[in-house]
Amino acid sequence: MQTRTLGTQGLTTSAIGYGSMGISFAYGAADAAGGSSAIQRAYDLGVTFFDTAEMYGWGENEKVVGQAVKGFRDEVVVATKFGFTRDYGFDSRPEHIREVVENSLRYLSMDHIDVLYQHRVDPNVPIEDVAGTVKELIDAGKVKYFGLSEAGPETMRRAHAVQPVSVLQTEYSLFERDVEVLFPTLNELGIGFVPYSPLGRGFLTGTTKLASEYEEADMRSWDARWQPGNFEKNVEATRQLTELAATKDATVAQLALAWLLAQGEHIVPIPGSRSAKRVEENIGAARLTLTAADLTRIKEILPTGGFGSRYPEGMNPNWH
Ligand SMILES: NC(=O)c1ccc[n+]([C@@H]2O[C@H](COP(=O)([O-])OP(=O)(O)OC[C@H]3O[C@@H](n4cnc5c(N)ncnc54)[C@H](OP(=O)(O)O)[C@@H]3O)[C@@H](O)[C@H]2O)c1
Numbered sequence: 001m002q003t004r005t006l007g008t009q010g011l012t013t014s015a016i017g018y019g020s021m022g023i024s025f026a027y028g029a030a031d032a033a034g035g036s037s038a039i040q041r042a043y044d045l046g047v048t049f050f051d052t053a054e055m056y057g058w059g060e061n062e063k064v065v066g067q068a069v070k071g072f073r074d075e076v077v078v079a080t081k082f083g084f085t086r087d088y089g090f091d092s093r094p095e096h097i098r099e100v101v102e103n104s105l106r107y108l109s110m111d112h113i114d115v116l117y118q119h120r121v122d123p124n125v126p127i128e129d130v131a132g133t134v135k136e137l138i139d140a141g142k143v144k145y146f147g148l149s150e151a152g153p154e155t156m157r158r159a160h161a162v163q164p165v166s167v168l169q170t171e172y173s174l175f176e177r178d179v180e181v182l183f184p185t186l187n188e189l190g191i192g193f194v195p196y197s198p199l200g201r202g203f204l205t206g207t208t209k210l211a212s213e214y215e216e217a218d219m220r221s222w223d224a225r226w227q228p229g230n231f232e233k234n235v236e237a238t239r240q241l242t243e244l245a246a247t248k249d250a251t252v253a254q255l256a257l258a259w260l261l262a263q264g265e266h267i268v269p270i271p272g273s274r275s276a277k278r279v280e281e282n283i284g285a286a287r288l289t290l291t292a293a294d295l296t297r298i299k300e301i302l303p304t305g306g307f308g309s310r311y312p313e314g315m316n317p318n319w320h
Contacts, residue, residue: 001014001015001016001045001046001047001283001286002014002015002286003015003048004192004265004266004267004268005192005265005266006145006166006167006191006192006193006194006266006268007145007164007165007166007167007190007191007192008164008166008190009145009164009166011077011114011115011144011145011166011167011192012077013048013049013077013268014046014047014048014049014268014286015261015268015286016047016049016257016261016268016269016270016271016282016283016285016286017047017048017049017050017051017194017268017269017270018038018039018042018047018049018050018051018270018271018272018279019051019196019270019271019272020035020039020050020051020052020056020061020064020065020272021051021052021053021056021061021272022035022272022273022274023035023038023056023061023064023065023272023274024056024057024060024061024064025055025056025057025061026056026218026219027201027202027218027219027220028214028215028217028218029215029217030057030060031274032060032064034274034275034276035064035068035274036064036067036068037276038273038274038275038276038278038279039064039065039068039069040068040276041276041279041280042279042283043069043072043075043076045279045280045283046283047076047279047283048075048076048077049076049077049079049268049270050065050069050076050077050078050079051079051080051169051194051196051270052065052078052079052080052081052108053080053081053117053119054080054081054082054084054100054103054104054119055081055084055119058086059103059104059107062080062104062107062108063107063108063109065078065108066078066107066108066109066110067109070109073110076114077114077115078108078110078113078114078115079113079114079115079116079117079147080104080108080113080115080116080117081116081117081118081119081147081149082096082097082100082101082104082116082117082118082119083097083100083117083118083119083120083122084119084120090120090121090122090123090124091122092118092121092122092125092129092130093122093125093129094125094129094130094132094133097130097133097134097137098133098137101113101116101137101142101143105142111142112141112142112143112144113142113143113144114143114144114145115143115144115145115146115147115166115167116134116137116143116145116146116147117146117147117148117149117167117169118130118134118147118148118149118151119149120149120150120317121148121150121151121152121155121317121318121320127151127155127158127159127162128158128159128161128162130159131146131158131159131160131161131162131163131165132162132163134146134163135162135163138163145166145167146159146163146164146165146166147165147166147167147168147169147194148165148167148168148169149168149169149170149196150169150170150317150319151168151170151319152182152318152319152320153182153185153319153320154320155319155320156168156182156185156186156189156191157185157189160189160191165189165191166191166192167191167192167193167194168182168186168191168192168193168194169193169194169195169196169270170182170193170195170196171195171196171197171310172193172195172196172198172260172267172269173195173197173198173199173200173204173256173260174200174204174237174241174256174259174298174302174305174306175200175203175204175225175234175302175305175306175310176197176200176305176306176310177304177305178305179193179195182319183264186266187266191266192266192267192268193264193266193267193268194267194268194269194270195260195267195268195269195270196270197310198256198257198260198269198270198271199253199256199257199271199272199282200225200234200256200306201219201220201223201225202220203225203226203234203238203306204238204241204252204253204256205251205252205253205256205278206238206239206242206251206252206253208220208226208235208238210226210231211223211226211227211231214226222312223308223310224308224309224310224312225306225307225308225309225310226308227308229307230306230307230308231308233306233307234306234307234308237301237302237306237307238252240301241255241256241298241301241302242255244294244297244298244301248288248290248294250284250285250288251281251284253271253278253281253282253285254281254282254284254285254288255285255288255290255298256285257269257271257282257285257286257288258285258286258288258289258290259290259295259298261285261286262290262295
């Protein structure tokens, strides 16, 4: 698999990474065994970038990832995140960051974290204090690179002045384009970009179901993109994208990931799956080249993204 460089501090990863959230969070019952075999398959096929977070099961997800990458730990980049409280509030106080990092190192069974992200900007803690704390952790050898998630231009700029930011992670897919307004800042500061939920939380795979068919613990049971009115339009767009993908002997998931890769050399999507077979399919996107005509057709199908807000009112991050 090709590699890509994120930021200007030396962070290099496979062009497609792997997101582990769904192994234990957001999409129904946990599946550690499926997740472990998916991670192994991803590595076998050249993936060197694995994404987890404290919040995905409060250590459970990090334990699965740590165990699964044990045999090849030094060959891969492992990213984790701090900044949520157990009731989904924010906490990026320096003492909390230090505590979470010690826990993450223990859960992951590692002596350092490659990429440490602030999961959400904490309005009660100046970003300079967050960046300064991460800098201390980098100086101590516990962390290698600094990342932000769902941060805006001003926050990135202020953080970057204290500790260079290598990467921003935010939702981005054929359905979610808002983050494109941040690309000029990323280019100016030389920050890489990791699109999360690059398959539209599974919608852009053609295997989605009605909201009512997901279990309660699956966020797609309440996600606006699955609600009547939006759902049918998103299904129709996915059908047209699937038709286009078929003309290229590809699946719609591969088309969705190849589209992201075509948006810039600084972009590394991290699709998630608990299935080794689907991981194999997703990684196939790295071999799919989209022509100018393909990109034009995609623009006709979804000029500005899908239908329905990605988070409910009040949960949408503010990009300052
Ligand atoms: N920074 C943040 O705030 C944030 C937020 C959300 C996510 N993330 C990160 O981004 C990663 C990816 O996002 P995501 O997991 O939300 O969404 P995603 O990658 O867009 O979609 C994942 C869903 O798609 C299904 N899927 C994947 N490949 C498939 C295929 N080829 N065919 C059919 N179904 C397929 C998976 O089901 P199966 O498991 O059954 O295959 C899963 O339900 C996460 O794992 C996490 O690491 C970060």
